[in-house]
Amino acid sequence: MARPVVELQGCTKDYGGVRAVDALDLAIFEGEFLSLLGPSGCGKTTTLSLIAGFVEPTAGRILIDGEDVTGRPAHLRGLGVVFQSYALFPHLSVFENVAFGLRERRVPAAEIGRRVNDALELVRLDRLGRQRPAELSGGMQQRVALARALVYRPRVVLLDEPLAALDKKLREGMRDELRAIQRSVGITTVFVTHDQAEALGLSDRIAVMGRGRIEQLGAPREIYERPANRFVADFIGASTVLRGRAVARDLVAIAPGLTIRVAAGEALRTGEEVELAIRPERVRLAGGPGEGTAEARVEGLVYQGSLTEVTARLGDGQRVLVFVTEPAPVRLAQGQIVHLQLPPDAFMVLA
């Protein structure tokens, strides 16, 4: 992880009056798998298009291997792109789809044959070279698109929600396969997704994006366990965010009768407004009132098989989401009073 392969410096992209990407700085390093994660409209796909050269930044620079490529058209950037819709050429066979990049590079025919077959083998589609894309299943088309983007050994491969069009079961299989292929080829990868589970499972680093900016950049565990702000906490795994006031440097009063001691290392100023996040799977139901519990009223119940999603409201009106694994310790009903066990070490202080 020495020199960045791709670097965005202060990149801004406006569409009409709308700012899609806002003064973005990002460095992507050799061999890493970096995800751009965020809700739709956060600028992640625009960021990908900027790197690929499909759109030009309104301001800022883009560097590949330290060389300024701002303004250089897509066909001269030599990157590999996999599109959400796969974008396979319907009038060409699978073989010719994969061979496309090699033919444009005027690679000799014999070598094209060998390399295309190698690439199809890599994605386990050898023997299907003569088929038309339309004759393949969604998962197979996805793999053709991947082979097509990898066959000419690009510096970086850009994946735009490549799994979004697949059904759930297939998506999980493809996710593992994608990771395995990426590892075996060792190619620098930028992966755009709105699915936090995909990003957490695949990435070396995740850039969580919102409103055209990077809200947090870090390893999956870091993003999940130490979200930098409310946006990240919210987006990564439906957190509950509670508002409170610091009463000491490590004590936050949230509701009457509910004071949380936060982890050491957090130096709070007394009287300061503080936001604390807690994951729904860390909240437990207690049998009755006790140390570190809070009274709440059950407002919503969604049975999901292995767990039940409970929405409860504290005395002061703040909502807490709880995942209760089956079998539930107490019988749950709408309007019922429950006692929530809120372990102090489960709280994350948001900036």
Add this chain to the structure above:
Amino acid sequence: MSLRLVVLALAAFLTVPTVVVIAVSFNPTAILSFPPAGFSLRWYVNVLTYPQFQRAALNTVLVTAWAVALALPIGTLAALALERARLRGRNLWAAALLSPLVVPGVAAGLGFLILASSLGLLRSRSVLIAAHVALVLPFVVRSVWVSVKNLDPALERAAASLGATPWRVFRRVTLPLLRPGLFAGALFAVVVSVNEFVVSLFISTRVTEILPVAMFTYVVNYTDPTIAALSTLFILATFLAVWVADRYLGLGRVFLQH
């Protein structure tokens, strides 16, 4: 049952004139009468040996070939521009390009006549060709436009990302995928151009006139079944062209995709 009758009546109404013309073309006597008095091919021989028809047939081939050859690239670029370009007043441009469909032939013919005479090109075939380009252009633009709308822009981006220059993207991806629209547009253009009469009448001479005009001139002077024989050949040719296109080029699909 009654619905079937309606359909039957309608089909008869639409095809009876054609059937009458075809039947009359085999009439052995020199009168345009129905039903025919017997069977003869003499009028077909007459069609093929009448010098003015031979000249007009050659003119038709020339004018149509030129008109289609010019209208296809122009119409394709226009369709691409209408769909892709950042165009102020897109609807206005589209209306202008499609307007020959709704302008009466007499008005268009008069317009071309005045233009041609003011340019001193009254006897020139190029004016006739230019007029045909204008008249077939709406059909080319319409058909190609449908194909452009169906073309996923991600395909062209994909080709660019794979290293294809804009020209190579156009050659290897855009053009092949526009093929159904191009075929349909070309077919329509041929049919329209070959059958065009009103505008052509205004701006052609005895030397440049195309078949429909030559037929009209013939009818004005003679009333024998020669014209029915030529009409029958016309019907046959048009029918064959449409059938081949539908069968082998999937013309139906171009319109159903929309």
